Amino acid sequence: MSSSDIFIGETIGTAILILLGGGVCAAVTLKASKARNAGWLAIAFGWGFAVMTAVYISGPLSGAHLNPAVTVGIAIKDGEWGDVPTYFAGQMLGAMIGAALVWAAYYGQFLAHLTDREIVGGPGAQDTTAKAVEAQEKGAGPVLGIFSTGPEVRNAVQNLSTEVIGTFVLVLAVLTQGLNDAGNGLGILGGLITALVVVSIGLSLGGPTGYAINPARDLGPRIVHALLPLPNKGGSDWSYAWVPIAGPLIGGALAAGVYNVAFA
Template sequence: MSSSDIFLGETIGTAILILLGGGVCAAVTLKASKARNAGWLAITFGWGFAVLTAVYTSAPLSGAHLNPAVTLALAIKDNGIEWSDVPTYFGGQLLGAMIGAALVWIAYYGQFHAHLTDKEIVGGPGAQATKVKAVEAQEKGAGPVLGIFSTGPEIRVAWQNVATEVIGTIVLVLAVLTQGLNAAGDGLGILGGLVTALVVVGIGLSLGGPTGYAINPARDLGPRIVHALLPLPNKGGSDWGYAWVPVIGPLLGAAIAAGIYNVAFV
């Protein structure tokens, strides 16, 4: 496949991934959404369906990596992709993630405005408990809608947060490498897309509680950049102090998973 196909496929696929994944987070979070408070099951299955849709859309062009961790693992894997293609994959994934996050903002524009100007959300008379919670979040650098765009820990313990992301990514990448590759071995095949989507749901249900299971550097970093740039009222911080965790953790997990695969399965 050509560099232009790789870049276009990863951009389109990752944009769809974040549009639908971030979209379900917005649907569950924002006050004026019909799906508000639908819960963790809605989020985990929403992300699973997002993966499924993005994979089947982009696979013909790029092999549907949609994740720098997957790309890194496929480069480390014996007889994997060329290292020279890695920057092209990374670039498309980051751009696509930013486009997807911007589309979530457009789709929920009115809900974002209503949510972030509501005194029950941002503080005001009769909302003291909510206001205290919001202040605590602000002290940690996370604004009230950052969770729609990026992940964050329930308990901030850096080594544990990294370890959680490493463990989740190892599970994801081993599933991709052992079950999901196409005939060329450079991306997800037809069955692999379904397997990977179900694995993502499983990771969310089992391992998503501590950190929100980024397991994908582009999925977290691209939308975090968009959150920082968008003209959202009372949006608060983008929590850049935590931003390194969902980048380093998944990349480290991918490298470990690829090493396991090369030793155990080749």
């Protein structure tokens, strides 16, 4: 596959992944959404179906990595790194496009949610001291979870470990069960298997951190959250942003190492 095919495939596929995955988070979170409060099962299955759809769309072009951790795992398995920057570039661009499309699709719901005093506070309901305002701007805003992940208990070691473990499971499953005949991306059956693995990770390991398990999935939409003109959106929680980047990359590398030792 050519560099242009890889870039286009990863851009389109990752955009679809984030549009549908971020979309289910928006549907469950936002005021005036028919699916509001549908719960964690809806999110876990929504992300799984998002993976399946994105894989089947982009697979013929790029092999549907859609995740820098998967790209790193396959590169370690094969010892071939030449296309890695192209994969990364497409994944990041696609993730940002997908996040912007979620905002466009739910534009009215974002406005209703972020102007509701019961949600964002108001006169007499919000601490407006300089210290409180600064904390709100730096921390996670009320819709950040639609765009990127965050921990329920903020403990850097545990949060990093959770992301490492979850991504290890994902990438090991991709390497052992999901690759196409060429071994450089997901095959038709592999797309379904990987989607079900993502659902399983969400249900079993997603509770502590929201299971980023994909650096582009987290960083690209977090950048979009920081840039979008959303009222009362709060901060993008940049102090946490390194965890869903480092954890998945470590997990993907470890999975490839285990694969090379135990399965290759």
